[in-house]
Amino acid sequence: MKQTEFLNIVLPFKDKLYRLAKRLLVSTEEAEDATQEILIKLWSKKNKMESYNNVEAFAMTMTKNFCLDRLKSKQAGNLKLVHSNYTDASTSLQSELEAKDSINWVERIMAELPEQQKMVLQLRDVEQYEYEEIEKLLDMKPTAIRVALSRARKTVREKLMEKHNYGIA
Amino acid sequence: MELHNIEKLIEKYFEATTTVAEEEKLRRYFSEDDVAPHLEQHAPLFNYFSKAKKERFTKPVPLKPRRNYLKWVSVAAIAVFMVGLYFYQPTPPPVTLADEYTPEEIESAKEALALLAMNFNKGTEQLYHLEEFEKTTNKFLTKNN
Structure with a gap:
């Protein structure tokens, strides 16, 4: 397989890999490293790639496994600190920023979700995958996916309401 | 748009029974400015998803450089080895x-x-x-x- 062919296959979904990695690892740098790692792995498997019927799903599963491994590994100890990646909300022009801020809250709230809910929410609401695809990617039963998704959505809604009611001033 | 319809969709959304198309409809509704006041609380959620989808992987796809680099390292290593072999003179064993x-x-x-x-x-x-x-x-x- 030539490089251009490989790129044609990989480029359409490389952002999805990155976003999933970032959702799980939170840190931008970590996510970039993970994505590069996955792309290198894919490239080294390029000869077998023609036999996969869905390269994107395969790559997404790889990303998921890779990130979960990262989180489990010792190195992940460093990842706990990355909450400082978020921009500080207490800047001036509060009212103008408020609308934008509540969008950022969602990111923060999502970061607190359990990994499985994070992934389901990411794959469904951000990447708009169909349920059957998510089933394959995450190796979950359809009902489990719906439960996780519903729970994740409701949690985000509740937390978002809390923030709205208390305000951030 | 039919507000009643949207309300229903939101309800279905939180029960995770909406289809991808229906969720797209919700996203589109909340991306507009005239969101009904009592639904505004959900706007950040849907707007965040739209925003999150725009995030891009900006680093280069790391295939070519690294591969070539490795290839040339092996070539260089072999070249150095050959030169070393050429100039290498074994010390003669002590003559008795x-x-x-x-x-x-x-x-x-x-x-x-x-x-x-x-x-x-x-x-x-x-x-x-x-x-x-x-x-x-x-x-x-x-x-x-």
Whole structure:
């Protein structure tokens, strides 16, 4: 397989890999490293790639496994600190920023979700995958996916309401 | 848009029973400015998803450079190895007398050296007289002083 062919296959979904990695690892740098790692792995498997019927799903599963491994590994100890990646909300022009801020809250709230809910929410609401695809990617039963998704959505809604009611001033 | 419809969709959304198309409809509704006030609380959620989808992986796809680099490293390593092999001269194993000469030759050489040493010793014995001579000259010299 030539490089251009490989790129044609990989480029359409490389952002999805990155976003999933970032959702799980939170840190931008970590996510970039993970994505590069996955792309290198894919490239080294390029000869077998023609036999996969869905390269994107395969790559997404790889990303998921890779990130979960990262989180489990010792190195992940460093990842706990990355909450400082978020921009500080207490800047001036509060009212103008408020609308934008509540969008950022969602990111923060999502970061607190359990990994499985994070992934389901990411794959469904951000990447708009169909349920059957998510089933394959995450190796979950359809009902489990719906439960996780519903729970994740409701949690985000509740937390978002809390923030709205208390305000951030 | 039919507000009632949207409300229903939101309800379905939180039960995770909406289809992808319906969720897209919700996202589109909340991306517009005229969101009904009592639904506004959900806007950040849907707007965040739209925003999150725009995030891009900006690093280059790391295939070509790394591969080539590795290839050239191996080429360079082999080149260095060949040059080293070319200029490498093994230190010769220490040569012993037994390797170079036959035992007879060694024996005769030993004899010759023994002969030489004997004569040499005779010569040094002769030198002893010279030493006596020097002693006596020294006596004279000290007396004169």
